Amino acid sequence: MNAEFWKGKRVFLTGHTGFKGSWMSLWLQSLGAEVTGFSLAPNTAPSLFEAADVASGMESVIGDIRDPQALDEAMTKAKPSIVIHMAAQPLVRESYADPVTTYSTNVMGTVHVLEAVRKTPEVKAVVVITSDKCYENREWFWAYREDSELGGADPYSNSKACTELVAAAYRNSFFHPDKHAEHGVALATARAGNVIGGGDWAKDRLVPDALAALHAGSPLVLRHPHATRPWQHVLEPLHGYLALAEALYQDGPKHADAWNFGPYEFSDRTVGWIVDRLCELWGLAIPKQQETGPVPHEAGYLKVDSSKARSVLGWAPKLDLDTTLRWIVEWSRTHADGVDMRDKTLRQIRKFMELPHYEPASSAALAEIP
Numbered sequence: 001m002n003a004e005f006w007k008g009k010r011v012f013l014t015g016h017t018g019f020k021g022s023w024m025s026l027w028l029q030s031l032g033a034e035v036t037g038f039s040l041a042p043n044t045a046p047s048l049f050e051a052a053d054v055a056s057g058m059e060s061v062i063g064d065i066r067d068p069q070a071l072d073e074a075m076t077k078a079k080p081s082i083v084i085h086m087a088a089q090p091l092v093r094e095s096y097a098d099p100v101t102t103y104s105t106n107v108m109g110t111v112h113v114l115e116a117v118r119k120t121p122e123v124k125a126v127v128v129i130t131s132d133k134c135y136e137n138r139e140w141f142w143a144y145r146e147d148s149e150l151g152g153a154d155p156y157s158n159s160k161a162c163t164e165l166v167a168a169a170y171r172n173s174f175f176h177p178d179k180h181a182e183h184g185v186a187l188a189t190a191r192a193g194n195v196i197g198g199g200d201w202a203k204d205r206l207v208p209d210a211l212a213a214l215h216a217g218s219p220l221v222l223r224h225p226h227a228t229r230p231w232q233h234v235l236e237p238l239h240g241y242l243a244l245a246e247a248l249y250q251d252g253p254k255h256a257d258a259w260n261f262g263p264y265e266f267s268d269r270t271v272g273w274i275v276d277r278l279c280e281l282w283g284l285a286i287p288k289q290q291e292t293g294p295v296p297h298e299a300g301y302l303k304v305d306s307s308k309a310r311s312v313l314g315w316a317p318k319l320d321l322d323t324t325l326r327w328i329v330e331w332s333r334t335h336a337d338g339v340d341m342r343d344k345t346l347r348q349i350r351k352f353m354e355l356p357h358y359e360p361a362s363s364a365a366l367a368e369i370p
Contacts, residue, residue: 001243001315003353005250006031010122012080013037014065014113015087016058019200020129022048023234024086026342027242027349029057036078038063038071039087048199051335052342065109068116075116082245083126085113088160092133093204095156106159107166114170117185125186125248126175127241128167132193132230132262132304133157143265143305146191146258164189164258177253186252190241191304192261196324197234198331199345210275210286211332219287225272230303232263233324235352236317243313255312260304267321268303277322281329316357 011028015021016037028035035058042049049055059078063070065087075083088106089095095102110128117123135144136151150165152158167189171177175185196207206222213220240261247255269277272288279285309315319327327348334344 001239001246003031005246006033006242009033009082009249010078010080011035012075012078012083012123014083014085015039015129016054016060017042017047017049017062018086018090019048019197019202020195020234020238021086022052022054022199023197023345023349024084024238024241025049025054025058026052026345027235027238030346030349035059036074036080037061038065038074040064044201044203046201048201048341048345051199052345054342056342065112066104068112071112072116072119075120079122080120081122081124082249083113083117083123084241084245085110085126085128087113088129089156090131091202091204092154092156095154095159099155102155103159103162106156107162110163110166114166114174114187117187118174123185125245125252126188127245127248128163128187128189129241130163130167130189130191131157131160132191132260132302134160134164134191135302135304136161137302139301141301143262143303144260145305146260146308164191168258171256175256177256180253180256186248186256188244188248188256189258190237190244190261191258192232192237192240193302193304194229194231195234195237196231196328198328198335198348199341200234206271206274207278207328210278211328213286214279214282214284215336217284217286219289220275221289222271222275225270225275225288225290227271228268228301229271230263230265230268231274231321231324232267232317233319233327233352235349236263236319237261239318239352240309240313240315243315244309247313259309259313260306261309261315262304262306263317263321265303267317269321274325277325278329281325318352318355318358320358 150161
C-alpha cells in the first residue's frame with residue numbers, strides 16, 4: 001500500500017460507524033483521503049465511532065443501505081472515485097434471531113450499493129467486504145482458496161455467500177474486466193473474519209465479552225470454548241482492503257476478483273486459549289462457564305489461504321497473535337483511564353504502518369506496545 005496514493009482521494013465508505021468501519025475511517029483520514037461515510041447510527045454504547053470522535057474528520061451520513069434513494073443521494077453528492085462497502089449485519093447469532101434483516105441488509109443492501117455505483121460516473125474502484133464464512137465449511141484442516149465452493153450453514157454465513165454471488169453477477173453483467181475501457185469500474189470482493197481489536201463493544205463477540213468480564217470481575221460464559229479460529233488484528237484485513245482498492249484503481253482488470261485476507265496458521269487458537277491469554281495480560285483471572293441449553297450452530301474450524309494476496313498485492317500480516325492481544329489490552333486500559341481515544345487509535349494505526357511484515361519465527365520483536 002502506498003500511503004501517498006490516498007491523499008485527496010474521494011472515498012465512499014459504508015458501515016463507517018461500526019467497529020471495523022471506525023478503524024477504516026480513521027485510517028483513511030490519517031492518509032489524507034476525503035471520506036464520506038454512510039451507515040446506521042452506532043448500535044453499541046459506548047462505541048469506537050463516538051469514543052474516537054471519528055465523525056470530526058469526515059462527512060458522516062446516517063442512513064440505511066436498505067434505503068436505495070438515500071444511498072443514491074449520498075453517493076451522488078460525494079462523487080467518490082473509490083467505494084468500500086463494509087455495512088452489514090455482522091453477527092452469526094443475531095442472524096438466527098432475525099434472518100430477514102440479515103438477508104435484506106447483507107444481500108439487498110449490497111445490490112443497492114452496486115446500483116448506486118452504476119449511477120455514479122466518478123467511481124473507478126469498488127471493494128465489497130464479505131467474510132471468510134462465505135465458504136461451504138467442511139470443518140477440515142485445509143485452508144479455503146478464493147475458488148473454493150461458497151455456502152454457509154447459518155443465515156449470516158449464507159448471506160455473505162449470497163453477497164459474493166451478487167458481486168460476481170454485477171461484475172459479469174455491468175463491470176466486466178474485459179470491457180473495462182467502456183465502463184471504467186473495477187469490482188472486487190474481500191474475505192476476512194474473526195478480527196479483534198480495541199474499541200469493539202459488539203454483543204456476542206468473544207473479546208468484548210471477555211474484556212467486559214475482566215472490567216466487572218464477573219464470570220465469562222462461553223458458547224464454544226474449544227472452537228478454533230484464525231484470529232487477527234482488525235488492522236490486518238483493513239490493510240488488505242486498502243491495498244486492494246489501490247490496485248483496482250490503478251490496474252483494475254487484473255484485480256477484479258475475490259481475495260482472502262487471513263493470518264498465518266500460527267494464529268489459530270481456541271476460544272479458551274484467547275480468554276486465558278487476555279486474563280494473563282490483564283493480570284486478573286475470571287471464571288469461565290460453559291453456556292447451557294441449546295446453542296445455535298457455529299463453525300468449529302475455518303481458515304483461508306491468503307497466498308494470492310501475499311504474492312500479487314504484496315500484503316502480509318504484521319502482528320503476531322500475542323502482540324495483537326497486547327495492543328487490545330493496552331487500548332482498553334487507555335480507554336478506561338479516560339485518555340483521548342482518537343489520538344490513541346491513530347497512534348496504533350501509525351505504529352502498524354511502520355511495522356514490516358513479520359515472519360512467525362521472529363514475531364517476538366513486535367511485542368512493544370505503541
